[in-house]
Amino acid sequence: MLSRFFPYEYAESVFAVDYEKLYKIGFRGVIFDIDNTLVHHGEPSTPEIDALLHNVQAAGLKTLLLSDNTRKRVEMFNKNINSLYIDSANKPDPACLTKALKMLGLKHGQVVYIGDQIFTDVLCANRAGIKSILVKFIQSPDEMRIGVRRYAEYALLALWRRTKYSHRIGDIYAEGCGSFWSRDVLFCNISPATYAISETKEKLKRIVGDMTGGEIFSRTRTKKRLRNIVSEHSSHLIKRGKGIDPVLQENKAVNIALASSKIDGMIIRPGEVFSFWRTVGSITEKKGYKAGRIISDNKLTPGLGGGLCNLANTIHLLILHSPLEVTEFHSHSDALAPDEGKRVPFSSGTSICYNYIDYRFRNNTDQDVQLCLRCENEKLVGELRSKKPFPCRYELVEEDHHFSKENGIFYRISKIYKLTIDKATNEVVKKELVRDNHSEVMFDYDLIPKELIR
Numbered sequence: 001m002l003s004r005f006f007p008y009e010y011a012e013s014v015f016a017v018d019y020e021k022l023y024k025i026g027f028r029g030v031i032f033d034i035d036n037t038l039v040h041h042g043e044p045s046t047p048e049i050d051a052l053l054h055n056v057q058a059a060g061l062k063t064l065l066l067s068d069n070t071r072k073r074v075e076m077f078n079k080n081i082n083s084l085y086i087d088s089a090n091k092p093d094p095a096c097l098t099k100a101l102k103m104l105g106l107k108h109g110q111v112v113y114i115g116d117q118i119f120t121d122v123l124c125a126n127r128a129g130i131k132s133i134l135v136k137f138i139q140s141p142d143e144m145r146i147g148v149r150r151y152a153e154y155a156l157l158a159l160w161r162r163t164k165y166s167h168r169i170g171d172i173y174a175e176g177c178g179s180f181w182s183r184d185v186l187f188c189n190i191s192p193a194t195y196a197i198s199e200t201k202e203k204l205k206r207i208v209g210d211m212t213g214g215e216i217f218s219r220t221r222t223k224k225r226l227r228n229i230v231s232e233h234s235s236h237l238i239k240r241g242k243g244i245d246p247v248l249q250e251n252k253a254v255n256i257a258l259a260s261s262k263i264d265g266m267i268i269r270p271g272e273v274f275s276f277w278r279t280v281g282s283i284t285e286k287k288g289y290k291a292g293r294i295i296s297d298n299k300l301t302p303g304l305g306g307g308l309c310n311l312a313n314t315i316h317l318l319i320l321h322s323p324l325e326v327t328e329f330h331s332h333s334d335a336l337a338p339d340e341g342k343r344v345p346f347s348s349g350t351s352i353c354y355n356y357i358d359y360r361f362r363n364n365t366d367q368d369v370q371l372c373l374r375c376e377n378e379k380l381v382g383e384l385r386s387k388k389p390f391p392c393r394y395e396l397v398e399e400d401h402h403f404s405k406e407n408g409i410f411y412r413i414s415k416i417y418k419l420t421i422d423k424a425t426n427e428v429v430k431k432e433l434v435r436d437n438h439s440e441v442m443f444d445y446d447l448i449p450k451e452l453i454r
Helices: 019-024 047-058 071-078 095-104 118-128 148-164 192-212 246-263 276-280 308-320
Strands: 009-011 029-033 062-066 084-086 111-115 131-135 228-236 266-268 273-275 291-296 299-304 325-328 360-362 369-376 379-386 392-406 409-422 428-440
Touching: 029 095, 047 062, 062 071, 062 095, 071 084, 084 095, 095 111, 095 118, 111 118, 118 131, 118 148, 228 308, 246 276, 246 291, 246 308, 246 369, 266 273, 273 276, 276 308, 308 325, 308 369, 308 379, 308 392, 392 428
Parallel strands: 009 131, 029 062, 029 111, 062 084, 111 131
Antiparallel strands: 228 379, 266 369, 273 360, 291 299, 325 360, 369 379, 392 409, 409 428
């Protein structure tokens, strides 16, 4: 598979790598190829390279030189660096990297290998389960020609670049399509065309699965409201603040209003399953949907239909405050923006992506329930209704809520429980963990409440 020839990352040279960042994200060792990576083939080390290796070591990273060349050549290069080394490595045989890990005293996930060749350095690293950074090979000014292997590497690098930046889809990445930050790259990541094929396959799988799965989906909508309110929730449609694009917020409100109009009044009878995407349908510009905020490459960025995760999250909150059974739920960060006022558990964090990353719940009670949604005064208002009251009420409680910095990145950390409370006795009859929260903070770190940082 082509995946074995793809690097973890690419840099123009060893000087372009942020070694302090490598340490912050958990790496503790760097293995360097020598020839055409640090210096031109056969040349001794330079004062600049000596200083670079010393700076890498000063950043807390162990170093090891790995070369197919002779011991004499490696020792000559290493005389001012004093690094661990392995000569006559016989790359791409991964045995040399297994030996390197033992010499460094580190695990696979703690080491990155930097080299200039795909067919030796990158392939060797992938075979050993070690992440690699490919750098542009050092070419002498009087070298006018390069070998056929280098042209093949150019083609593979171009394919890797195209695939690396073509993962955006809906509010999260497609499940089952890993990025090149992992060792294994699946068929969907070979090129944009194969990604589209994989996406279509997943959509077809969902359609066929629904046709053959035996589920009965809710279809009936009515303007008439059921009498009893089981749960209700409202949220601001438009967030304002530092770093928040007002246009994307306005567009998000449009998207939510369009999708809400497809759901409002939906009756879910006993035994029926509600599906967000079967109810809302596909998202297209022709239907009026606009570019709102989506999460792509772990960043907030514009995307068609962005913001519908907020709608799915509102529905999820209604269902968590009821006896209904959530049958499909996907999550992303619960820290997309600063909390507005009092902290609300599950204020965000529900992910959807047409049509195979869905939000679904089943009516496992003995009476009809109804979803009611409306957008008014820049607010999304949701209600879950029923014909008659249920014997219990439901609450969400969040415990140990705080923010913590890990390898330079802040995370919201908490445990969110659903309490089932008997109305007659007011006793908690069930406490269920519904989310062990560990969400990367996606907003300005300066806006994190200082008293909540540990």
